[in-house]
Amino acid sequence: MILGASTFVEGVDNAFMLILGISFFFLIGITLTIILFIYRYNEKRNPKATPVKDSVTLEVTWTVIPIILVLGMFYYGYVGWIPMKRPPSEGVMVTANARMWSFNFRYENGRVSDKLYVPKDTAVIVNLNALDVLHSFYIPAFRIKEDMVPGLANNRSWFEATKVGSYTIFCAEYCGLQHSYMLSEVVVMEQEDFWNWYNDPDAMVEEIPEDANLALLGRQLVQAKGCVACHSLDGSNLVGPSFAGRFGETITVITGGQEREIEYNEEYITRSIYEPDADISVGFRPGQMLSYEGEITEQEIELIVEFMKSLSEE
Amino acid sequence: MSEEKHHISSYKSHLLVLLALLILTAASVAVTSVEMGAYNTLVAMLLAGAKATLVLLWFMHLRFDNKIYAIFTAFVIVLFLLVLFVTFFDYSYR
């Protein structure tokens, strides 16, 4: 029906085409019958109605035939779906973390990304982990969708991509204000490319090389962690205040119900990441952001600070 | 007012039903201390079901009223049990 790029596509589309075919047959058939009756038996052409006796045979027939048809549909739907529920034991394991309103993906070797990079023709098992409310992991091109339920054990999805390319991941379960911007991408690569990316030493380094562009790393980080879903980089205010042009300024925040003025500095940024509700910038609502304690290290915060500095310098 | 239209239960029958209810209550308290594992719940529910049946049939007059009330009540209870059963299709196999 639409672009398909996983092993599930065939089963799903077959079931769809079967149901669609039967549906069109009945829809067109019955509609034409009605139109024919309106033409043939309208008051002018047929001024006198002829009583018709109920026929039990006919009624049984049109009960039994649909039952057989829907049982067939049920069967094809079942056959197309059952592989989705049976993930193989071997494959690339990824944990998808969802929060309002971003995804990120953590691989077994610790690599984290905001896009889901996967190899072609290999099973990818995605453990779904929702941090706040319900989200749903939906890749139309792969025909998979599974809700991400906070606290649910064995919440997983899997797929095997068949075509190289990049496809949209949507959040399909309404999750609040920025629900429609909770998007990501799945990038299907040739196996070799994927493993190169997966084992890319540059992405793995613990120590940052001295000549590295810290601000650039910071930019990559805020994108990978999904910060930009709520904090713009261009000065416009979304759910939270923009990152741009604020570093070093004096801002007004509400702390414990009291307004106060503080400097937008490293200390403030750290507190905002670990205890988001401690100081709320005036004009914004508390309770919108979860703490990133344990998810963003202090070293990473330094990168973010560098990046924010660079935004103010531009 | 004719007898077949409005059945009047005697005080005695009410007291007998009450006595039965109290005995069943005592039984369900007593049986708790017997360790039967998962069957404890089952027994408790069966005893409660017996008590409920007594209340429905005698106190609530289902035995003597138009049969339609008893049929409706049975239907509602079956409906609820089916809903419970179907819900456990999810929880038993999760």
Place this chain on the structure above:
Amino acid sequence: MSESTTSSKHVSFLEYKGKYKGLLGWIFSTDHKRVGLLYLYTMLVFFSIAATLGLLMKLQMLAPGHTLMGPQTYNAMFTVHGIIMIFVIVVPGLPAVFGNFFLPLMIGAKDVAFPRLNLASWWIYVIGILVVLSSQFIGGWPDTGWTFYAPYSFQTPVNIVPALVGATIMGFSSILTGINFIVTIHRMRAPGMTWFKMPLFPWTLYATAWIQVLATPVIGITLLLTLMERLLGVGIFDPRLGGDPILYQHLFWIYSHPAVYIMILPGMGVISEIIPVFSRKSIYGYKAIVLSSLAIAFVGYFVWGHHMFTSGMSGRALYAFSFLTFLVAIPSAIKVFNWVSTMHKGSLLLQTPFYWAVSFIFVFMIGGLTGLVLGSLATNVHVHDTYFVVAHFHFIVFGGTGYSFMAAIHYWFPKMFGRMYDRSWANIGWVTFFAGFLSLYTPMFVLGLQGMPRRYYDYLPEFHAWHIFSTLGSILMIAGAAIVIINLVRSSRHGQKTSEKNPWGGKTLEWQADTPPTLENWEEVPTVTQKPYEYK
């Protein structure tokens, strides 16, 4: 009977002067016909509001990006649109308006069993609406979607308490109406009207009333628990306290799936009235229609899980629910076959009510057949929570209930108001509405298949073309609805007066009453000897 014979016995319920005058004579009247009209006017007001919200949302979707409104406004709009449309319009819809007005007339009773309770139901309903609307003043419009899914519903910063309380109160009104109708049907049928001589609309109301009585308490307790969870932090659905958010969905849909049958069954009843009358022929398979209504009501209880195929439920539950869902499709299919067969060899009277009824069959078929796509496991996973679902339920709920509502009002209008509407405008309205409806919702099927999720305020450019199509359709449809409504409202005051008892040649009892009916409906309650729809 001519206009001039307004002897004391033939004062219509519209002109009747009771203890109160003017507006008070309406809002304190226990007459089932006046109560029915009270519901009709209330719904007219709120339908206009909710339809406007729908139009605004479609306009926002005309182009990607922030065009008309921000995301918070959009989210509040689809929530309020859903709450009003579901709880204020379609759930009470046909039973509260036409059930109240015509149930007693069709079974030969003078009123419903509990007239005061009936009026109280309307009052409770209005109070429920007002409580929902009070959101505006205490904490902002709800933004959870009409489903109030946990745990978002107790994390959202806006105050959803009024919406929860209001919806619960409206549910209570629905229960009382259901109790009233069941008792009325059991106790007040005219002499000679055995169960299988009862017309089909009362039959569907009977099946519906049972669902109202047995399913509505489920949503009541679910919404109250959500309320307690939000206010007290009890830990019933909140995963942070050990609760299971999926259990919320179970409880929600244990009501809300049967609620779909509360919406659609009376609609099927209306169509089963109109088709035989306008075919001048007895309904084909009367018993099959009765039994399939009861079957739908019963089996409809056990298919709620098909709203939750991707919710994280166990696999076994999924295919059990899928299987039952396919079974519940059968009774609806049987009804369609019966309606079409009734037209066979008839003498079809081509008038507005018939047009609405026939277009009902068409849109209902589309709604039902796309329901098969949603009932099948493999395809459901792909289209669940996308525009496909939005299109499907608008075809069923708006197409089904809405078209049958329109059919009903064009059918019974002369009896209700003693006036006739302008027939050519009625037909123009129907054509415009029908064309608009199809071009509004059909593109949504395509969008859904392409993967456009629902409840999105903004979308990717690849979806743009079909959205334009759909928005244009919505404008056309609103125009059609406006034509229909203005024509009816105008005609109710200035239309051609008529006191003809039976303009369409119907065989059911309501056509033997005066037009418009008197306060007590009958001087002498008629005795029934024939089956309904006995055309010779």
Place this chain on the structure above:
Amino acid sequence: MEKNAEHTSHVHRDDEADKLGMWLFIFTELLLFGMLFLMYAVYRYRNPVAFQLGGEEIDVVIGVINTVILLISSATVAMSITAIQRGKKTQALLFLGTTLIIAVVFLVNKYFEWGTKIEYGFYPGGEALLELGHGTVLFFGLYYIMSGIHALHIIIGIGLFIYVFQQIRAEKIHKTDYVWLENTGLYWHLVDLIWIFLFPLFYLIH
């Protein structure tokens, strides 16, 4: 012309209709509580140990007392119907009064039962409860909600009893017109029915 026709003629008396209406209302209530029992079943299934431990925290003695008196009150309300059917007004009032007093006693017991728990911090959101983990939070959450909604029904029942009591005294309810008493009785038996299941689920099963 027909000033009061509205109230004289089409409000006709049909006791059977009133009773059917009451039964339908009872079905509504059964489903409402049914969903709470369903939640209990689900959460007990998922947290068997916590529910066992939770059950041990609840005072069996108060539970037994309340069960016994509620059963007695059910019998007395049934007997008051017998009395009115036999035309014995004083007896009916006596039985009904007993029921009313028992209903109040039930609430007083409940007050003390809840009071001690709340004192220890065993209430939704209470510190002591949150420390005990998810299963226990659920157990006590359900305990408060279910017995709370049940207690609410007792309060409504008390209101009904007071009304019916006065109606009998004023002879509005008598030997040939007692559907109000009958329906109040049905309602009270429903309250009893619910308790018959609540009692073992919260107080007995460990």
